[in-house]
Amino acid sequence: MNLPLIGLVRLFTVLVALFVVAPAIVIVVSAFNEPAFMSFPPKAYSPKWFYVALANPDFQRGFANSVWVMLWASTLAVIVGTAFSIAMRRSEFVGKNLLESFILSPLVVPHFTIGLGILMLFVNVHMVQDFAPVVLCHTILVLPFVIRSVYISLHNLDLRLELAASSLGAKPRRVLTSITLPLLLPGIVGGWIFAAILSFNEFTGTVFVVSQSTRTLPVAMYNHVRESTDPAVAAVATLYIAVTMIVILLAFAFLGPGTGLNRDKRS
Amino acid sequence: MANTSAFRSLLLPAGLVALLYATALILVFQYSVREVIPGSLEPGGFTLDNYASLGHPLYLSVFLRTLGMCAATAVIVLLIGYPLAYYMVRARSRFLRSLILLICIMPLFLGDVPRSYAWILMLGANGAVNGALKWVGLIDRPVQMLFTVGGVVVALVHITLPFMTLLLAVGISHIDQLYEKAARSLGANPLRVFLTVTLPLSVPAILAGFMTVFALNFSAYATPIMVGGGKVNMISNVVYQLGIASFNYPFSATLSLISLVAVLAVVGLVGRASRKIGQRYAE
Numbered sequence: 392m393n394l395p396l397i398g399l400v401r402l403f404t405v406l407v408a409l410f411v412v413a414p415a416i417v418i419v420v421s422a423f424n425e426p427a428f429m430s431f432p433p434k435a436y437s438p439k440w441f442y443v444a445l446a447n448p449d450f451q452r453g454f455a456n457s458v459w460v461m462l463w464a465s466t467l468a469v470i471v472g473t474a475f476s477i478a479m480r481r482s483e484f485v486g487k488n489l490l491e492s493f494i495l496s497p498l499v500v501p502h503f504t505i506g507l508g509i510l511m512l513f514v515n516v517h518m519v520q521d522f523a524p525v526v527l528c529h530t531i532l533v534l535p536f537v538i539r540s541v542y543i544s545l546h547n548l549d550l551r552l553e554l555a556a557s558s559l560g561a562k563p564r565r566v567l568t569s570i571t572l573p574l575l576l577p578g579i580v581g582g583w584i585f586a587a588i589l590s591f592n593e594f595t596g597t598v599f600v601v602s603q604s605t606r607t608l609p610v611a612m613y614n615h616v617r618e619s620t621d622p623a624v625a626a627v628a629t630l631y632i633a634v635t636m637i638v639i640l641l642a643f644a645f646l647g648p649g650t651g652l653n654r655d656k657r658s
Numbered sequence: 659m660a661n662t663s664a665f666r667s668l669l670l671p672a673g674l675v676a677l678l679y680a681t682a683l684i685l686v687f688q689y690s691v692r693e694v695i696p697g698s699l700e701p702g703g704f705t706l707d708n709y710a711s712l713g714h715p716l717y718l719s720v721f722l723r724t725l726g727m728c729a730a731t732a733v734i735v736l737l738i739g740y741p742l743a744y745y746m747v748r749a750r751s752r753f754l755r756s757l758i759l760l761i762c763i764m765p766l767f768l769g770d771v772p773r774s775y776a777w778i779l780m781l782g783a784n785g786a787v788n789g790a791l792k793w794v795g796l797i798d799r800p801v802q803m804l805f806t807v808g809g810v811v812v813a814l815v816h817i818t819l820p821f822m823t824l825l826l827a828v829g830i831s832h833i834d835q836l837y838e839k840a841a842r843s844l845g846a847n848p849l850r851v852f853l854t855v856t857l858p859l860s861v862p863a864i865l866a867g868f869m870t871v872f873a874l875n876f877s878a879y880a881t882p883i884m885v886g887g888g889k890v891n892m893i894s895n896v897v898y899q900l901g902i903a904s905f906n907y908p909f910s911a912t913l914s915l916i917s918l919v920a921v922l923a924v925v926g927l928v929g930r931a932s933r934k935i936g937q938r939y940a941e
Contacts, residue, residue, distance in 0.1 A: 408761050414776030417786045430784040475672035479663040499873040499925045503894040505916040508682030531679050592769030595879040609771040628772035635767040
């Protein structure tokens with residue numbers, strides 16, 4: 392590439408980076424805004440909104456609910472998704488492609504359609520106050536991401552290792568538990584983490600299936616923004632950003648930034 | 659594989675989830691062809707009136723606005739995301755590649771509620787953008803950005819940019835650079851190499867990105883209602899108002915179902931285009 396073009400691309404990247412990062416910076420600054428209404432830049436700084444947010448019973452309950460739903464939905468999705476992925480790779484049956492498309496369809500089906508359908512499902516059995524509709528909704532929505540993650544691991548799995556195990560007399564179950572599953576672990580763990588993050592943040596489907604008692608943190612934050620102008624939500628979002636940064640830095644430190652993107656680089 | 663039936667039992671959990679998911683979708687369809695009884699959660703008898711009501715200008719305009727906003731956002735995200743993805747894959751400096759990757763991944767972890775809230779703080783009359791413009795001296799009175807279609811689209815662009823960039827980056831990283839080298843060695847200038855080799859080879863990734871971003875934005879709920887403040891409602895907001903706030907299950911079901919059909923139609927069309935292009939390159 393010639394030099395002016397590189398300069399242009401650099402400028403563009405800086406501008407986009409600014410666009411991406413600016414809202415996060417504004418949130419963090421606003422969280423330390425002293426008055427109960429926002430103005431930018433803040434006239435006085437104070438950490439009081441962090442105490443207010445942490446003491447808010449709606450946020451506390453929302454956080455507990457979110458963690459509960461996240462653990463259930465991501466774990467269920469991992470079990471269902473891993474079993475499904477292995478079955479898809481290892482067996483043939485009628486309607487295989489149809490089932491696969493259907494299970495992966497929440498990637499494009501509007502989340503509010505799914506949320507509304509699940510609400511109707513549980514209205515009919517009088518279980519709308521329960522966590523079950525929220526967990527089911529999240530499981531359906533995050534399942535495709537788990538499956539994609541496990542698929543990639545399955546794709547990289549050397550079939551000969553399984554054949555070697557069975558030729559040495561291992562029963563299919565033994566091959567599965569001592570060869571296949573351990574080798575799929577990176578994909579399974581990756582899918583589980585991704586599913587957990589998505590579930591923790593899910594809003595569009597969730598807003599249809601939660602009741603007063605099962606409200607998740609995003610729903611509690613949304614309600615707070617609707618009712619009040621104070622920056623308590625900015626404080627929660629700042630904590631979010633802090634935790635996220637720590638998680639990403641840990642992930643980068645342990646797994647490295649290579650996500651397969653830089654794999655086939657040739658200069 | 660010798661023991662294929664043993665693996666088939668592993669389908670059972672997914673089969674159960676698929677069954678519940680299918681039942682939920684069937685219920686949406688079933689409610690959409692039932693009569694609305696005001697003040698009652700129970701729907702009435704069979705009717706097609708709900709589908710006739712879709713032609714009402716109010717719903718038609720929300721529907722068209724949603725489609726327009728999703729398409730516009732997808733195009734803008736593509737225009738910003740492509741150079742970013744290209745740079746992320748092809749930049750010489752490892753630091754820059756990692757930095758762009760980090761910039762793309764970080765917002766993914768923040769849900770749409772905190773991010774939409776951030777855009778309220780950005781675009782409000784006392785917000786960061788107006789503050790900055792005033793400080794620079796470009797304006798004396800705040801510009802109305804909150805509660806406008808433009809404001810919502812900017813926020814949607816921000817939220818979906820990471821998805822597009824990552825999908826495009828995967829696509830671009832799979833392009834064999836030998837083709838580009840060959841074109842260069844035959845005397846093509848960098849722009850020509852890009853336009854005749856790199857860009858055409860990334861069309862499948864572009865279509866996949868467009869499809870994903872379009873579908874994601876169609877599901878947007880928090881952004882239009884928070885940044886749009888009820889003035890820029892998208893279809894999801896209307897479905898919620900009708901179904902949850904007014905207990906009109908049948909009509910909200912009809913709107914949801916039509917949304918499903920619309921998204922599948924767009925995704926199907928783009929998918930077909932993508933396969934056709936794939937075939938052309940295979941020949």
